[in-house]
Amino acid sequence: MLQYVIRRVFIAIPLLIVASILTFALTTAMGDPLADWKLLKARTPAEISSEYHRIGWDRSPPERYLDWAGGFVTGDWKTTIIPGNGTQDVRSEIGRALGVTLQLVIFSEVIALLLGMAVGALGAVRQYSFFDYAATGAAFFMFSMPLFCVAVILKFAGIQLNNWLENIGLGRWIVTSGPPRDGFSGGLGHILYTYSGAFILPVLSLVAIQFALYSRFQRASLLDTLNADYVRTARAKGLTPARVVVRHALRTGLIPVVTVFALDLGILFGGAIITETVFGWRGMGALIVDAITKKEPWMVQSWMMVTAIVIVLFTLLADIVYAYLDPRIRLG
């Protein structure tokens, strides 16, 4: 297992180098980072060349790439450089944004996965039952809903709920914009109230979509497994239906779900862009939109690399979990 992990990590290195070159090419193609600045007012040639020198754009793209790559590996991810954006440390900003996104994604993904697994498995075990039809209908309904519509509907529902809660003297619980502002101040009850009020809408909107995905994969995968020979054998041996499903079928039937979960989680670490935008959480999604809009090359470049690394890591994690779930899969 250790050898496998080491080999995968080594394979990932050239993959990440290629990814970094591609992202650098894309970032460079965003155009002249000083285009807007030069048009704001008349500038002397000396000013312009000095500004290019300041941001390092007087060097060739390969030089810039090597400089950035060296810095990225050693922890110097550079700063924002476009006039008007200030000088912001890229690494600390991505770290901060990743922290914000993590809070959202972990809650949402865990809930969505557990719910999706349970509903999918039950749907497979009770195929063509009322529950199965209802779960299938709900999943397809959620699939067909654009995330921003789900988010906006949830917001207005939250506002109405708040109005009702206020009318009965319970105050306004649900927050539609941003994470809790005051940190962990106050008693446990206050913290729970504050955090649940801030998290419930963005988490629900993510869960609604992700749950639909996981439940469908779980159902399909478990149905395949339930019809497999070894499951039939287990049944023939007289094992209880619950033991057959939970102990034998579900474990193998989890593999596709784990794949989707790992890939999704990796992608979501790159930012639940729509959810973050609609609910005012300034995480990875908001960060990349902002960085691209402001044409900040190092922020965009480092963000893409972090996202690539996270996706590679989660893919590796998924492979390792396969081996645990199905010993037939050999990692060697």
Added chain:
Amino acid sequence: MRGSGTWMGSPASTAVRALALAAVAALSLTACGGSGGGSGGGSGSGDVNQGQNLKPGAIGALDQPFTRPKVPDIGEVRVAMDEGFQDYNNNTGAANSVANNYLLALTTPSPYFEDSDFSLKIDKDYMESVTVKSTAPQVIEFKWRPDAVWSDGAPVGCKDMWLAYLANANAVIKTGVNPFDTQGSGFDQISKLECSPDGKTVTVTFAAPFADWRGMWSMVAQGGNQLLPAHVLEQKAGIPDITKVGLADSPELRKAAAFYTKGWNDFSADVDLSAGPYLIQSSTRNQQAVLVRNPKWWGNPGGPSKIDTQAVTDSQAAVQALLNKETPVIGPQADPTVAEQVRAGGDFEVFARGGQTYEHLDFNMARPIFRDHPELRNAVAACINRQDIVDKLVKGIDPKIKPLGAFTINPNESGYVDHYPGIGTGDAAKAKKLLEDAGWKLGADGVYAKGGQRASFTIGHKLVDRRAQTVQLMQASCKPAGIAIGDAGQESFNDQQLPASDFDAALFAWVGSPIKSSLIQNYISKNRGGVANYNNYSNPQVDDLLTKTNTELDYQKRLALFNQVEDLMAKDMHSIPLFQLIDFSASDRAYAPVSYLLPSGGVLWNAFAWTKQP
């Protein structure tokens, strides 16, 4: 990004950038989706609607005063803004952003205050007086109040003004790049800056008259004019007395520049002091910043005891936060849908008023179609329907908005005259007559032509929905007049085609200002400094008059000069003013007076005066 660039709409976007955005699935969020203010919301000055003193040029004359009102404590107020606070020193080119000004307007000392009618008033909370001592040479005396201090107790005065002078007029600028990375106007025309022994009286002598001197050292002008606590720089950079550092290049000057450009970045409570009614307590860059009352503030304390500002970039999200009563004051990007939602929400007040930014259609005067055919320019001006454009595209935000009648003076400012009455009324018959009188013949294709020149041109613009719709409306109203208009909208228009004058006609917006000199470069001939004169307009009379406005110290005469310029430009019809973009804010009805003003603070510009109904 509201008003942070020279023109509105997010600047420079390439197709690649759009692709990159698409690659991260930045999908459009717009598909699912009380009566207007307009009085300026009041500022507590008691003279909101009075115009600027029209004779400040007279020796000893004073502009009108402004003092912050006495208001009750209304506790904490949460505010959502379209962009968050980033850097304390907003003077440097690297940091300069209108979003910083939102907060800095409440923390920074400033001789002048921009009131809701865009007039500049002497801020009597800071100044004992600002006096024009002489006009030839121009000498201005600034007398700071003795009790005006920074939040660490150090006096506000000469040192702070000297630092700004040094940053904007040091000798290095003449030979290379300004080490202070700042470009305030007028400082290079100062011949002498003298301080009284107590540092509270500063006398400034100009080598050449500078009409916009009120913007200097004031928060009414962006970029280079923000006063910073010079004593902090002295301590941190190891400079005993900043006023002893001359304009010539020296190690001391370089040390000062090094701290100036790096020491006040982002936010740090120990060096980022306040001398306003509020001080910044904390800041999470571009996300959230908290203002609390400045305990050292000597004037009337502001209404809110704490102002918790949050950056909410999505206008819909800001409105929903308002409707959910979690944020009682919002200053989002103006949008008809947003305005409608708030107005329909019930207990909310909308402030919507034409701001300093104005949309206009420019004819490229270097292209024969417009250079050689003034009748075509006038015919287009006749056939487009400005009122229809305003009704369909802007009235949803501000029901009182009207077609614009001047470029250099805002309809809300004193001295405004409509120079385009009866222009742009969708009068196809008049347009046809103008063309036919000049010898144009209607072709079989329904388009006029003369000497091989068809009355057909394209309008370039950045790809913004509003602009695409404006072009469609113009196309529709000019087609019956035998004028064919093509849409040449491009994402890169503002970045590439516009500055290169690569267009027949251009649709874009300029950001105006009470500091009028900033507009001159848009209209003066290129060979006389018109670096932003993209449509190649040139009229020697206009050039002379505009040059004169820069040195005319009598404000009334200056306004008259601007109106003469407007008259000439209207006759030349090189550009057609369309409408002002709308300054917009919304608030819970319990809070008042909430409005919006740029460049001085956005929705927070008068937060000190906010009150709350029980």
